[in-house]
Amino acid sequence: MDTMGAIPVFVAVVQYGGFSPAARFLGLSKSAVSKRISQLEQQLGVKLLHRTTRKLSLTEAGEHYFEHALKANLAARDAEDAVAQLQGEPQGRLRINTPMSFGRLHMAPMIPEFLKQYPKIRIDLVMDDKRLDLVSGGFDIAIRGGALPDSSLVARRLATLNSVLCASPDYLNSQGYPQQLDDLLQHNCLSFSYSNDVKEWSFSKDNQRHSVVVSGSYQVNNSEALLEAVRQGLGIARLPTFVAGPDIRAGNLIVLFPEYKMPVLDINALLIERQYMPAKVRAFLDFAIEYFGSETPYWEEGIDI
Template sequence: MDGFSAIPVFVAVVESGGFSPAARSLGISKSAVSKRVNQLEQHLGVKLLHRTTRKLSLTEAGKHYFEHAAKAHNAAKDAEDAVAQLQGEPQGLLRINTPMSFGRLHIAPLIAEFLTRYPKISIDMMMDDKVNDLVAEGFDLAIRAGDLPDSSLIVRKLAPLNSVLCASPAYLELHGSPTQIEQLSQHNCLQFSYSQDVKEWTFMRDGQSQSIEVKGNYRVNNSEALRDAMLQGLGIGRLPTFVAGPDIKAGRLVTLLDEFKMPNKTIHAVFAERQYLPAKVRAFIDFAVEYLAADQPYWELE
């Protein structure tokens, strides 16, 4: 077997931490990944991985091999990207990771026009509110909402991420509108599971922050599901304006405590640092900026 051809498979296994995630990122079966790694070990005459039921770890030989294999793999990707730039028209498979609600509401509607403009590109998009490892999962780029952990990823700002406190007119008619932050403790506060401050909400006013511990009978990991409950009068919640904007404009939701703001965040496009940015990635980022980038995003305009 040609050991060089197994490098992408071995690197994917190490970077993703297992055969199953490597198989997903490579688009092949788990058994095919395992077979290629076994063949590579036989070809080299050494064991590269310690395998247990819970995790994989590199052997001493595996550590040395991975150090050089990763460099070779990155060099091969740079070579492909350099050639692709000479081909002019962007092409190839573009794998995108985006949050569920933002992806469905504001990225998915752009896909048809993007693919019409760039017919040689095909897209594989995964919408997931959990933050996936861009490199390990094999994504070309991701849309990230909110704070970004320190990393080697390259960031391109797309739009501000503004959130509002709101409720339906039906809920407010029954329970009244809070006029002070402290009064939120008396209301049914619906919560987004993936928030960093699920039970303690923080607001800003005149440069000062104020937090309040809240409670409620519904917690969910999707902003649109949270909005649905609010529209049905279940309680008060925090929603990004990219979800709540149309309902606020139509009067189905009412903003509350407008003098208090939630901490400012940003929606970014992120991608791995590459010597030669693939034309397909650059094309999509420029396209997204064309439609989404603005100090006041279109979903907040009257």
């Protein structure tokens, strides 16, 4: 097929949502990408992309073409991986999606160490709090914290995900120390927008479930921004230990109601199920599990939970 060479270009344009980001990914100029797509459309005799506004979208023909082109792209990648696997040394490209905060705080420091150990692996890290689709986004791995939706993806557990209720000493001095869970109703309870239970916080004590309805003046979709608000004494919030650990250790944040536990969740790696796991994916997972500490994550060391 004379169109074969254009397939990775087309797939990149769709996956990255434009010619310019696709060009950056492919290491080509914008005009090269533009010309390859125009040539492909000419060869097929059909328009694949609408480009009437700043946003791209697929035509009907483009959707059909993309569906199969993606499979071709994946199969070509599998072909290379199959050969690389025989050679034993992990190599090739990994495209990884991770939530922003976890990515910035823990993936970003980890990955350079991983790449030093595996110099033949290349990583494209995409930090985004939107739960991007693994397949159509072209990801090998998606890092996900908390409960997983049903899907055909395979989950591999990387670490535990604990959360604790926190406030700053200044806040507690000025607003009073809540003595019982119900006291939280009188406090400014700050929330993480993506949470499933923004308005009703649940705890577990002595195998008994406790809930409290809360409200507050601030809700944000970024856990580091939430941490900052708590640190500045704006209110009380539930914070994952992977965000709050250092401030708790430093005494900047006080853990409230430590005997009331929040559900212990997991940080997982989601993978497309395959006949075999490519060596590079396996290497990444093994490294991450050891790096994070699958029993007690390194960010919880020195904290009583």
